[in-house]
Amino acid sequence: MEALARSLMNAVPLLAGVPLWAVTLLLIVAAAVVILVFALTFEGVGSLVLRKVAGDIQARIGPNRVGPNGILQFLADGVKLVLKEDIIPANADRLLFKLAPYFVFVGSFAAFVVVPFGVGLIAADLNIGIYYVMAVTSLVVVGVLLAGWASNNKWALLGGMRAAAQIVSYEIPVGMALIPAVLVAGSLSLQDIVRSQGGLLGIFGWNLFHNPFSFFSFFLYFTAAQAETNQTPFDLPEAESELVSGYNVEYSGIRFGLFFLAEFGDMFIVAALATACFLGGWNVPFFHAATLPWIWGNLLSLGVFLAKAFTMVLIMMWVRWTLPRLRVDQLMRMAWKYLVPLTFINLLGVSLWLLVFKGKGIPAMIASLFG
Amino acid sequence: MTVRTDALPTQEMTINMGPQHPSTHGVLRVILTTDGEVVTRAVPDVGYLHRGLEKIGERVTYAQFMPFTDRLDYLAAMNCNCAWAWAVEKLAKIEVPERAEYLRVIVCELNRISSHLIAFGSYTADMGAFTPFLYAIRERERVNDLFEMLCGNRLTYNYARVGGVSGDAPPGFLEKTKEFLDYFEPKLDEYNNLISYNKIFVHRLANVAVIPAEEAVAYGLTGPNLRGSGVPFDLRKDEPYSVYPKFDFKVCVGTGERGTPGDCFDRYMVRINEMRESVRIVRQAVARIPDGPVMAKVPRLFKPPAGEAYFRSECPRGETGIYLISDGSVNPFRLKIRTGSFVAMNIFEKVTRGLMIADIVAVIGSLDIILPEIDR
Amino acid sequence: MGLKEYMNDIVEAVTTTAKGMRITARYGVDPKEEVTLQYPEERWEIPAGYRGFLNNDVKTCTACTMCVKVCPVDCISLESVRGADKKMVLASYDINIGRCMYCGLCVEVCPPKSLKHTSGYEMASVARGELILHFIAEDAAEIKARVARQVAEAAVKAEAAKAADLSSDLSSEAARAAKEEAAKGEPKK
Numbered sequence: 001m002e003a004l005a006r007s008l009m010n011a012v013p014l015l016a017g018v019p020l021w022a023v024t025l026l027l028i029v030a031a032a033v034v035i036l037v038f039a040l041t042f043e044g045v046g047s048l049v050l051r052k053v054a055g056d057i058q059a060r061i062g063p064n065r066v067g068p069n070g071i072l073q074f075l076a077d078g079v080k081l082v083l084k085e086d087i088i089p090a091n092a093d094r095l096l097f098k099l100a101p102y103f104v105f106v107g108s109f110a111a112f113v114v115v116p117f118g119v120g121l122i123a124a125d126l127n128i129g130i131y132y133v134m135a136v137t138s139l140v141v142v143g144v145l146l147a148g149w150a151s152n153n154k155w156a157l158l159g160g161m162r163a164a165a166q167i168v169s170y171e172i173p174v175g176m177a178l179i180p181a182v183l184v185a186g187s188l189s190l191q192d193i194v195r196s197q198g199g200l201l202g203i204f205g206w207n208l209f210h211n212p213f214s215f216f217s218f219f220l221y222f223t224a225a226q227a228e229t230n231q232t233p234f235d236l237p238e239a240e241s242e243l244v245s246g247y248n249v250e251y252s253g254i255r256f257g258l259f260f261l262a263e264f265g266d267m268f269i270v271a272a273l274a275t276a277c278f279l280g281g282w283n284v285p286f287f288h289a290a291t292l293p294w295i296w297g298n299l300l301s302l303g304v305f306l307a308k309a310f311t312m313v314l315i316m317m318w319v320r321w322t323l324p325r326l327r328v329d330q331l332m333r334m335a336w337k338y339l340v341p342l343t344f345i346n347l348l349g350v351s352l353w354l355l356v357f358k359g360k361g362i363p364a365m366i367a368s369l370f371g
Numbered sequence: 372m373t374v375r376t377d378a379l380p381t382q383e384m385t386i387n388m389g390p391q392h393p394s395t396h397g398v399l400r401v402i403l404t405t406d407g408e409v410v411t412r413a414v415p416d417v418g419y420l421h422r423g424l425e426k427i428g429e430r431v432t433y434a435q436f437m438p439f440t441d442r443l444d445y446l447a448a449m450n451c452n453c454a455w456a457w458a459v460e461k462l463a464k465i466e467v468p469e470r471a472e473y474l475r476v477i478v479c480e481l482n483r484i485s486s487h488l489i490a491f492g493s494y495t496a497d498m499g500a501f502t503p504f505l506y507a508i509r510e511r512e513r514v515n516d517l518f519e520m521l522c523g524n525r526l527t528y529n530y531a532r533v534g535g536v537s538g539d540a541p542p543g544f545l546e547k548t549k550e551f552l553d554y555f556e557p558k559l560d561e562y563n564n565l566i567s568y569n570k571i572f573v574h575r576l577a578n579v580a581v582i583p584a585e586e587a588v589a590y591g592l593t594g595p596n597l598r599g600s601g602v603p604f605d606l607r608k609d610e611p612y613s614v615y616p617k618f619d620f621k622v623c624v625g626t627g628e629r630g631t632p633g634d635c636f637d638r639y640m641v642r643i644n645e646m647r648e649s650v651r652i653v654r655q656a657v658a659r660i661p662d663g664p665v666m667a668k669v670p671r672l673f674k675p676p677a678g679e680a681y682f683r684s685e686c687p688r689g690e691t692g693i694y695l696i697s698d699g700s701v702n703p704f705r706l707k708i709r710t711g712s713f714v715a716m717n718i719f720e721k722v723t724r725g726l727m728i729a730d731i732v733a734v735i736g737s738l739d740i741i742l743p744e745i746d747r
Numbered sequence: 748m749g750l751k752e753y754m755n756d757i758v759e760a761v762t763t764t765a766k767g768m769r770i771t772a773r774y775g776v777d778p779k780e781e782v783t784l785q786y787p788e789e790r791w792e793i794p795a796g797y798r799g800f801l802n803n804d805v806k807t808c809t810a811c812t813m814c815v816k817v818c819p820v821d822c823i824s825l826e827s828v829r830g831a832d833k834k835m836v837l838a839s840y841d842i843n844i845g846r847c848m849y850c851g852l853c854v855e856v857c858p859p860k861s862l863k864h865t866s867g868y869e870m871a872s873v874a875r876g877e878l879i880l881h882f883i884a885e886d887a888a889e890i891k892a893r894v895a896r897q898v899a900e901a902a903v904k905a906e907a908a909k910a911a912d913l914s915s916d917l918s919s920e921a922a923r924a925a926k927e928e929a930a931k932g933e934p935k936k
Contacts, residue, residue: 057775058505061783154386158408158728233499233571241394241497242729322565322771323764324572325499327729328408338757435819438850502771509782516791522851523798523864529850537855538796565770570760671856 043264044074053317081257096150101258103143108265110136115272116190118301129190141167151250159246163237169335170228176343177221180214180350181277194281204363206280213349218278229266233323271312390419394497394732397742413723420746428706441527444744449482450686452531458682458693459533463675471535472614473660480649485514486687487642494736503566535666577630580722580734590718594689594711599625599638606685618655620648635737712744793866798849800867803882807861810835814853822846828894831901839887845878
């Protein structure tokens with residue numbers, strides 16, 4: 001941010017007198033606002049799309065009353081959530097009860113910071129990007145567990161316990177499934193990982209097609225990440241048919257809204273990470289976005305990135321409306337007996353591949369055959 | 372499946388499941404004693420929907436009780452209607468015209484389909500897949516359209532009458548029924564592909580709450596719950612009534628297809644397969660329905676001779692038995708209704724011991740209980 | 748668990764999921780599969796025998812009380828008085844459609860077929876009292892008073908006729924009986 005502030009001060013003579021820290025702070029706040037607006041918009045639109053997709057899949061129409069074809073439904077929902085009475089149960093632990101939604105929301109929102117939206121569109125290109133995402137999304141566990149405990153409701157408590165067990169267990173396969181991308185790029189920075197998938201090979205530069213192990217690791221990541229973010233079929237902490245609504249059963253109004261937003265935020269983070277690590281990120285197929293003028297290059301790459309990410313989100317919704325829910329012991333079995341060993345085998349496979357073939361992927365090798 | 376709980380000393384927790392809970396299919400209350408996620412004891416508490424139907428039956432005339440039988444099992448009102456009509460006819464020894472019997476069989480089997488559709492749909496919804504539920508509801512609406520055409524109502528039909536049915540099939544009804552059957556039969560395969568054999572779904576149901584055949588008989592289970600345990604007992608075959616002997620159909624039993632015979636998956640599959648058999652019965656009935664009157668001569672002031680009668684019929688949720696004592700007056704002296712769901716509730720506590728909380732939902736769904744039948 | 752079963756499990760999970768997702772995808776992309784009826788704008792065709800709200804054609808109603816007797820939930824209430832021409836005159840005919848269960852038994856027994864189901868099914872009210880349909884707008888007491896007056900007039904006429912014709916004892920008897928009937932026909936609530 002400081003570098004950007006400095007270049008901005010050099011470019012705009014008006015800012016010459018302003019101290020550097022002030023411009024930097026201003027830029028940070030601006031970036032935060034932009035990302036917050038993007039996150040909230042996505043979460044709103046995401047909820048509408050989710051309901052529309054549900055409608056289409058279930059031979060219904062879905063929301064179509066608010067605005068033309070129902071496109072303003074999310075605004076109506078948002079207004080409703082804000083205006084609803086905020087109820088705190090009499091026997092709840094008031095402080096923890098109030099705190100929990102913020103943990104969950106911050107955990108999911110903070111991850112947006114390192115999402116590489118475009119060539120230069122990233123709030124903070126941390127050199128430990130993936131590590132950071134894994135760390136901050138873990139904050140969600142604390143929030144969910146707090147919500148379950150503080151509600152003083154047995155169903156909520158069960159939901160919170162399930163969530164804690166589930167999220168902690170699934171972090172391992174999620175992390176292990178992402179490491180192949182890190183190995184290929186040789187960096188933990190998400191921008192570096194995206195850049196490593198560029199090149200004129202088009203979609204074949206993607207980590208998805210790099211080698212058979214990274215191909216499987218994409219699907220393993222996608223499955224495990226759905227579980228980590230409590231998406232159906234792994235939505236056990238919520239499980240409306242068993243635990244009524246799980247950890248957020250006692251929440252209402254905007255506090256519930258924060259849980260709700262965080263759920264969609266998580267959805268996007270999963271899709272964005274899958275896109276960045278395996279599907280080429282913002283790389284435009286057969287084209288170097290970085291060679292274009294700054295504004296066009298960024299816009300183009302942003303469009304490509306969002307298109308890929310939204311496709312992933314759609315697939316998640318599609319899965320959500322197809323599959324039944326697992327039982328809690330089956331969920332654990334799936335994590336420890338299937339996903340963890342498989343991701344380890346994959347990791348081993350990728351490492352060996354990179355060692356044996358000197359970091360070259362199958363498409364690169366085929367390309368080199370033809371010169 | 373039992374889970375070892377003695378390894379770690381923990382404290383038990385009592386949870387109230389219901390009477391307001393999405394998966395208890397109404398106002399059933401289950402008092403769960405759990406050790407973490409493992410249920411050590413689940414005691415059903417029934418009675419929230421008690422309306423005193425049997426007493427009402429003793430206060431109204433035989434004809435007047437017909438609309439109340441709709442409320443006995445509102446998802447299979449036609450079956451309850453016809454059961455009442457058959458019971459009173461048995462008591463008063465009334466000969467019913469054959470066309471009326473055919474119409475009754477058609478509506479009973481159509482209602483069996485729609486009832487099993489709800490059982491299937493709400494079961495999948497309980498398991499977390501909401502989409503098949505809406506598909507099931509969509510098909511059920513078609514059955515409701517047929518019934519609306521036939522008797523004017525969509526849920527509480529009040530179609531059967533003592534001595535026949537309230538009205539002949541309107542023109543186009545039989546054709547529309549055939550159309551529905553042609554539309555519906557392939558949907559069953561679709562359901563199987565969509566959810567029945569889904570790995571997660573199978574894992575949730577197979578080997579859960581196994582009821583061995585002897586136990587099912589000992590506890591008096593009937594209907595799909597008994598057949599799910601592998602006992603081929605179907606009143607339509609074993610104690611034939613109405614015109615059922617004229618039709619060719621198979622009694623579906625649980626075979627332990629994906630687990631142990633008598634598990635939740637078997638009970639679920641029996642219902643899916645029964646829908647197919649019901650389609651076969653309706654096809655035959657529609658093809659062979661004779662012409663003629665649909666109502667026998669029954670005096671307006673209907674007074675059956677003094678005596679008693681017990682009639683049992685195969686309803687979607689098991690045997691519905693109606694025991695009637697007449698003292699020769701216009702209303703029954705005593706009425707007792709035996710329902711499948713109430714009996715199925717008896718075994719609930721036994722089979723749910725040591726299961727997970729999520730399995731409790733699976734067991735309730737697989738027994739396909741309906742609360743008005745339990746509480747009456 | 749052997750390796751074969753382990754692999755089988757994974758393969759089965761993937762294939763059955765794919766199968767299911769193919770079906771949901773078909774429904775998702777096929778707009779023809781939408782079955783929703785946009786209710787207030789679109790309506791389904793109501794079949795001929797539909798059991799909607801009850802309607803009594805009070806002009807043809809003979810006040811025979813068959814419907815009242817057969818109703819299992821006592822939702823029909825009827826008051827009538829015997830008119831001058833010996834026929835029953837309806838004083839009030841109310842149906843509590845909040846209580847009615849649309850079983851159609853009353854329609855079946857109605858001898859003059861004046862009671863019928865309509866195709867109406869939409870009604871909302873904020874008070875229970877509004878759910879009672881009154882088929883006779885006029886006040887019951889007024890009707891009774893009017894009928895009593897008519898009966899009395901008829902009786903006076905009969906009296907006059909009797910005076911004119913001494914041999915008609917029987918008719919005066921009948922007139923007295925009618926008068927008594929009219930006096931008895933007070934509102935009984």
